Amino acid sequence: MPTPPDPPIELLTPSEMGRADALTIAGGVPGYALMLKAGQNVADAALDLLRETGGDKIAIFCGPGNNGGDGYVAARFLREAGLQVAVGALGDPRFLRGDAKQAFQDWPGETRAVEEIDLGVADLVIDALFGAGFSRPLEGRALQTVERINAAGNPVLAVDVPSGVDGATGAMGSACVRAKKTVTFFRQKPGHALLPGRAACGDVLLTQIGIESAVLTDIAPKTFLNLPSLWREHLPRLQIEGHKYARGHLLVASGPMTRTGAARLAARAGLRAGAGLVTLVSPTEALAVNAAHLTAIMLRAADSADDWRDLLADRRFSVCVFGPAFGTGRKTVEIAEVLLAAAEEDRPLALVLDADALTAFAPDWEVLAQRIKASAARVVLTPHEGEFSRLFSKKAETAPPVSPSERAPSHESLAQPADFTSKLDRARAAAEAVGAVIVLKGADTVVASPDGRASIAANAPPTLATAGSGDVLAGLIGGLLAQNMPSFEAAACAVWLHGEAGNLFGPGLIAEDLPDLLPKVLAGLARS
Ligand SMILES: NC(=O)C1=CN([C@@H]2O[C@H](COP(=O)(O)OP(=O)(O)OC[C@H]3O[C@@H](n4cnc5c(N)ncnc54)[C@H](OP(=O)(O)O)[C@@H]3O)[C@@H](O)[C@H]2O)[C@@H](O)CC1
Numbered sequence: 153m154p155t156p157p158d159p160p161i162e163l164l165t166p167s168e169m170g171r172a173d174a175l176t177i178a179g180g181v182p183g184y185a186l187m188l189k190a191g192q193n194v195a196d197a198a199l200d201l202l203r204e205t206g207g208d209k210i211a212i213f214c215g216p217g218n219n220g221g222d223g224y225v226a227a228r229f230l231r232e233a234g235l236q237v238a239v240g241a242l243g244d245p246r247f248l249r250g251d252a253k254q255a256f257q258d259w260p261g262e263t264r265a266v267e268e269i270d271l272g273v274a275d276l277v278i279d280a281l282f283g284a285g286f287s288r289p290l291e292g293r294a295l296q297t298v299e300r301i302n303a304a305g306n307p308v309l310a311v312d313v314p315s316g317v318d319g320a321t322g323a324m325g326s327a328c329v330r331a332k333k334t335v336t337f338f339r340q341k342p343g344h345a346l347l348p349g350r351a352a353c354g355d356v357l358l359t360q361i362g363i364e365s366a367v368l369t370d371i372a373p374k375t376f377l378n379l380p381s382l383w384r385e386h387l388p389r390l391q392i393e394g395h396k397y398a399r400g401h402l403l404v405a406s407g408p409m410t411r412t413g414a415a416r417l418a419a420r421a422g423l424r425a426g427a428g429l430v431t432l433v434s435p436t437e438a439l440a441v442n443a444a445h446l447t448a449i450m451l452r453a454a455d456s457a458d459d460w461r462d463l464l465a466d467r468r469f470s471v472c473v474f475g476p477a478f479g480t481g482r483k484t485v486e487i488a489e490v491l492l493a494a495a496e497e498d499r500p501l502a503l504v505l506d507a508d509a510l511t512a513f514a515p516d517w518e519v520l521a522q523r524i525k526a527s528a529a530r531v532v533l534t535p536h537e538g539e540f541s542r543l544f545s546k547k548a549e550t551a552p553p554v555s556p557s558e559r560a561p562s563h564e565s566l567a568q569p570a571d572f573t574s575k576l577d578r579a580r581a582a583a584e585a586v587g588a589v590i591v592l593k594g595a596d597t598v599v600a601s602p603d604g605r606a607s608i609a610a611n612a613p614p615t616l617a618t619a620g621s622g623d624v625l626a627g628l629i630g631g632l633l634a635q636n637m638p639s640f641e642a643a644a645c646a647v648w649l650h651g652e653a654g655n656l657f658g659p660g661l662i663a664e665d666l667p668d669l670l671p672k673v674l675a676g677l678a679r680s
């Protein structure tokens with residue numbers, strides 16, 4: 153029997169996790185049984201870490217909620233395992249409630265105030281201050297405790313999330329614990345994948361505590377780690393009897409004479425991703441420079457919006473990557489509008505609007521949204537943070553729609569600086585507002601679909617932050633769209649391939665290297 157494919161990896165927000173707990177408890181599993189298993193998993197992870205680093209002295213910092221409860225349970229198991237355990241409480245533990253109170257009562261050792269814990273002698277620190285219930289920036293004693301833990305420099309094992317990190321967004325307010333390892337439960341949270349939270353987690357260890365996957369049917373999570381399991385079944389499959397037109401004809405728009413490289417990078421990436429044919433559409437003045445650098449990629453001239461309209465009369469052109477180094481003037485808006493208007497019910501067209509095509513509309517994202525919503529084209533927008541905030545800097549004039557995300561991001565939140573709303577929320581709100589798939593780029597690229605689904609990528613190496621890298625990504629998305637991969641899956645797949653290509657090359661990467669690494673990445677994907 154063939155093995156079933158890996159399922160997509162869901163990321164649960166703390167409130168979705170709360171529902172998973174509640175459904176499990178309603179199904180007859182006591183909350184304290186979940187906490188006992190969580191604490192046991194923390195203790196096991198601590199023992200593993202100590203086997204690596206040596207030593208037997210553990211300092212455990214317990215907060216005022218159930219995260220602290222996990223800490224008291226771990227303390228008991230570690231003491232039973234023969235370790236020297238010092239427990240410090242933030243807040244008076246006599247005020248603990250529910251399962252955490254039970255855990256504290258079952259801890260047979262001494263509990264001191266956090267300030268009394270001597271970090272100088274600890275071989276390992278367990279951070280059980282705040283987890284899913286973390287709700288505001290740290291201040292006062294909590295802040296001082298976190299700063300003291302970080303300053304001491306002991307290896308830290310964080311329970312669920314490093315204290316100070318918001319599990320839903322990866323944001324941190326004033327400070328957060330810097331962990332060597334983070335033990336989490338049932339499913340990872342967006343805060344483990346989104347920066348800066350991801351960087352504070354160290355290695356994330358996912359453990360099970362007795363919550364059945366079946367609860368996810370009720371919760372219907374919509375956020376996923378960007379891994380092949382999310383989009384593998386939609387990958388284009390080459391047919392032995394197929395011809396190149398079956399794999400689509402991708403157009404890539406070139407900038408003027410001194411700015412043609414971006415389009416060629418995108419075109420080459422599109423061809424490597426499997427588009428059947430790729431044509432570079434160049435201003436007449438840049439034809440010679442483009443022609444001098446192209447072989448498998450074809451070349452056509454178009455200068456004005458009218459030229460583009462004429463070009464698009466050929467219905468075999470199925471996808472266009474528009475924007476890289478094109479210029480941000482009025483003509484860019486006009487050509488984007490021609491592209492969007494060219495799609496019809498019986499003439500599917502997919503568009504990747506990138507870079508200057510986004511900036512040209514800024515700050516009138518509502519105009520872009522109107523054009524996209526009136527269009528039959530499948531559209532993917534690929535802003536980096538700067539392009540995103542330029543495009544969405546204007547507040548909505550209409551009432552904001554209800555957002556699918558737990559924090560109800562709105563058109564208002566689109567106009568907020570990045571620090572105030574999470575990347576996940578902003579990308580989702582934008583996708584819904586504009587009616588297009590949004591690829592909000594960075595080291596933790598979020599792909600969001602207007603239907604509320606979103607993915608977070610965690611495989612991009614820092615070397616990908618290099619000139620032209622975004623052009624390659626736009627081309628990859630175009631190449632996959634050309635082969636009729638659905639837009640959300642194509643965008644997520646391209647982001648993953650892009651990250652893997654970067655990883656494969658290692659240091660010294662330049663954007664030109666990326667397209668030619670694709671065959672190896674695709675071959676590895678086929679084998680996995
Ligand atoms: N059955 C289950 O549910 C299971 C849960 N499990 C564990 O429970 C954890 C979630 O527990 P939780 O919901 O009690 O929240 P938790 O993170 O302990 O913090 C809440 C407390 O912190 C306080 N507080 C918040 N922010 C603050 C700040 N900045 N500065 C100061 N105080 C602040 C907040 O105060 P309040 O906001 O109410 O004033 C409240 O007192 C989860 O991460 C996992 O480890 C596992 O055992 C598996 C089974």
Ligand SMILES: [K+]
Pocket residue numbers: 219279280281282283310311312313314315
């Ligand atoms: K914690």
